[in-house]
Amino acid sequence: MPHLDEGLLHSLVDGEISGPELKALERHLADCAECRGRLEDARQLRVETLGMLEQLDEAPAMLHEPVAMPMFQRRPDLAAAAPPQGAAEAKAASMAPAARRPWRWMGPVGLAAAAVLAIVIRSRTSDAPAPVLTPSKDEAIALPARPTAPAAAPVAPATEPARDKRAEREAKASRRTTADALARADTPVAASGTVTATTAAQAAAPPPGRKIEAPVLKLDEVTAANPKPSPLTAKGDVLDQSARNLARPLQEAPTTTTAEMAIRALGGSIRLVDGLAPERYELEGIVVRVIYRTPWGPLALEQWRAGNVLAHRLRPAPGTPDDSVAAWTERIR
Amino acid sequence: MTEFVAGLYAQYRESLIRMLYRRTGDRDRAEELTQEVFARAVAAPPRNPRPWLFAVALNLVREEGRKSSRQGRHLELYRNEQPQWIEGADETLLRDERIGKVRSALAVLSERDREVLLLQAEGMNYHDIAQATGLAKGAIGTTLARARRRLVDAYRSGEGNQHAAS
Numbered sequence: 001m002p003h004l005d006e007g008l009l010h011s012l013v014d015g016e017i018s019g020p021e022l023k024a025l026e027r028h029l030a031d032c033a034e035c036r037g038r039l040e041d042a043r044q045l046r047v048e049t050l051g052m053l054e055q056l057d058e059a060p061a062m063l064h065e066p067v068a069m070p071m072f073q074r075r076p077d078l079a080a081a082a083p084p085q086g087a088a089e090a091k092a093a094s095m096a097p098a099a100r101r102p103w104r105w106m107g108p109v110g111l112a113a114a115a116v117l118a119i120v121i122r123s124r125t126s127d128a129p130a131p132v133l134t135p136s137k138d139e140a141i142a143l144p145a146r147p148t149a150p151a152a153a154p155v156a157p158a159t160e161p162a163r164d165k166r167a168e169r170e171a172k173a174s175r176r177t178t179a180d181a182l183a184r185a186d187t188p189v190a191a192s193g194t195v196t197a198t199t200a201a202q203a204a205a206p207p208p209g210r211k212i213e214a215p216v217l218k219l220d221e222v223t224a225a226n227p228k229p230s231p232l233t234a235k236g237d238v239l240d241q242s243a244r245n246l247a248r249p250l251q252e253a254p255t256t257t258t259a260e261m262a263i264r265a266l267g268g269s270i271r272l273v274d275g276l277a278p279e280r281y282e283l284e285g286i287v288v289r290v291i292y293r294t295p296w297g298p299l300a301l302e303q304w305r306a307g308n309v310l311a312h313r314l315r316p317a318p319g320t321p322d323d324s325v326a327a328w329t330e331r332i333r
Numbered sequence: 334m335t336e337f338v339a340g341l342y343a344q345y346r347e348s349l350i351r352m353l354y355r356r357t358g359d360r361d362r363a364e365e366l367t368q369e370v371f372a373r374a375v376a377a378p379p380r381n382p383r384p385w386l387f388a389v390a391l392n393l394v395r396e397e398g399r400k401s402s403r404q405g406r407h408l409e410l411y412r413n414e415q416p417q418w419i420e421g422a423d424e425t426l427l428r429d430e431r432i433g434k435v436r437s438a439l440a441v442l443s444e445r446d447r448e449v450l451l452l453q454a455e456g457m458n459y460h461d462i463a464q465a466t467g468l469a470k471g472a473i474g475t476t477l478a479r480a481r482r483r484l485v486d487a488y489r490s491g492e493g494n495q496h497a498a499s
Contacts, residue, residue, distance in 0.1 A: 007475030016459050016474065045481040052435045052488060053454045056355045058428060256400060259373040272377035277388040280396045333377055 001028045004035045009042040254284035262288045267305045271312050274331040289315075296320040301332065338375050341382050346371070348455050349390055355451055356394055358436055366393045383457065384464035391448050391465070438487035446480035453477055 004012075004025065011017050012025060029036050262281040263270045265288050272278060272290060276299075282289040292299040297317025304311055312332065316325050346367060353363035370389045379385035439447060445466065452462045453473075463470040 005475070006478040007472075009474075010478040010481070011459065011474035014453065014459070014474070014477070042478065042481075045478075045485060049450065049481045049484050050454055052438070052484065053355055053451070055432055055435050056358075057351065058432060256396070258369055259376060260369065263372070263376055270376045272373075274377065274380060277385055277392060278373060279392050 001032075003032065004028065004038070006038070006042065009035070009039050010046070012039065013043045013046050254282040254289065257281050257283045257288075262290070266303060266310060269310060271301060271303050271310060271332050273299075273301060273314075273328050274333045276328070276331075294320065294324070296324075299328065337378055338371065341374060341386065342371055345383065345386050349386060352387065352451050352455050353390055353394065355439075355454075356391075356447070362397075366390060366397075369393055381464065384461045387452055387455070387457070387461075388465040395444070434488060434491070437491075438484050441487040442480055442483055446476060446483065449473060449476045450480040450484065 001024075008017075008025070012022075017025060029039060257265075259270070259278070259281055262283065265283055265286070270288065270290070273292060276292045276294075278290050279293045279298075280291050282291060282300075287302055287304045290301040290303075292301070294317065296319050299317060299320070300315040302313050302315055314325065314329055314332070316328075349367045349370060350363045353366050354360055357363055357366075367390070370386055370393065373389055374382070374386065439450075442450065445468070448466055449462055449468070452465055457465070459470050459473040462468070462473050468476065
């Protein structure tokens with residue numbers, strides 16, 4: 001048997017080889033002093049590199065403080081949604097060995113789930129802190145595609161009057177921005193929350209006509225629309241962002257954006273190709289593109305909100321095999 | 334779905350932040366990128382979460398690097414956190430020098446080698462590393478062997494320091 005390949009030796013020290021293959025390697029190592037020496041080298045390299053990477057974790061003292069979660073702190077109502085500390089710690093204890101190492105500047109893991117909720121809540125509301133919302137955790141995580149009712153009436157915690165006043169000022173500013181944006185558009189068409197449900201297929205192939213009774217809107221119609229401010233948009237809800245997008249010229253260059261902003265631009269939900277990891281998100285007018293990297297070039301999943309429907313189309317790179325396109329199309333969620 | 338994503342968050346947040354901090358050298362960015370990763374997981378819960386979460390995290394780092402290049406900004410692979418306290422100047426200096434040396438050595442590696450190394454250091458098996466990076470599972474051992482040797486050589490020779498200075 002020839003000497004063992006270095007990659008194989010590293011697979012061995014990483015515990016990636018088992019069964020008959022392991023037995024064969026052990027037999028060879030028993031007879032080959034050179035490979036035993038190289039195996040020891042591989043082991044040393046592994047230990048040394050892991051030690052070097054761990055040195056990077058030695059953060060400055062200022063980082064020893066628990067990591068603040070501003071949104072969580074601003075939203076005491078979300079605290080109830082956090083899993084019990086014990087449960088989170090039990091999950092942390094079941095992590096891989098490397099992940100169990102002390103991580104001195106890490107914030108309390110017990111806040112974890114609540115922080116996820118905070119991210120989502122923030123994605124559904126305006127940029128300003130919105131202490132007036134009190135959604136249930138299910139509602140927050142589900143990111144409903146279409147807000148169904150105006151936000152609840154503000155309930156100001158008596159202990160934080162200053163913060164509420166600031167939030168109110170910011171909410172007013174947000175409403176002004178929306179109203180200004182809407183006033184700039186010129187075609188009188190309603191594209192507000194009054195549109196009723198239809199199928200995704202209909203929205204993807206929009207029929208002619210712009211009547212409310214036939215609520216499916218073409219992309220260019222939506223772009224040219226001048227929606228009147230609805231109760232929903234006036235409440236600083238996610239439709240604010242959509243309304244701003246409607247007033248934005250379509251011909252502007254695409255800008256790279258975050259998943260959070262993309263979700264907001266689409267009114268609270270997004271479609272993705274299951275099994276592919278998005279490389280980036282782009283925003284152009286009301287169209288959001290999720291870009292994936294494929295062997296044939298970038299794959300774009302374009303989508304936009306038409307009424308209460310999230311329409312989409314897949315744009316593969318030239319030369320992409322049809323069966324790949326068909327497989328991705330089936331996996332759009 | 335709530336429990337699913339919350340469970341992922343509890344299980345992988347720490348590991349993701351650590352990997353991203355090692356990769357970027359910027360704690361705030363590591364936190365922000367981790368939040369972005371989970372925002373994407375909320376939008377579409379992944380079927381095979383572990384490699385998916387780490388793949389998205391690494392995509393975000395690469396995307397950030399590209400954006401910096403496009404905007405003509407100086408691309409810093411690693412931005413060292415500057416300590417804002419005095420804890421014993423000698424100790425601090427020595428530690429910073431050591432950390433800087435590791436970061437410089439890490440910067441010598443190719444993007445792919447660095448990613449594989451960081452993922453393995455998080456306890457990921459070869460199957461998951463292959464899924465997260467798009468490499469064949471059979472290539473992971475060879476990639477790791479090369480990455481480990483290159484890192485140690487660069488650290489010992491100070492190659493990274495010359496690289497960073499150029």
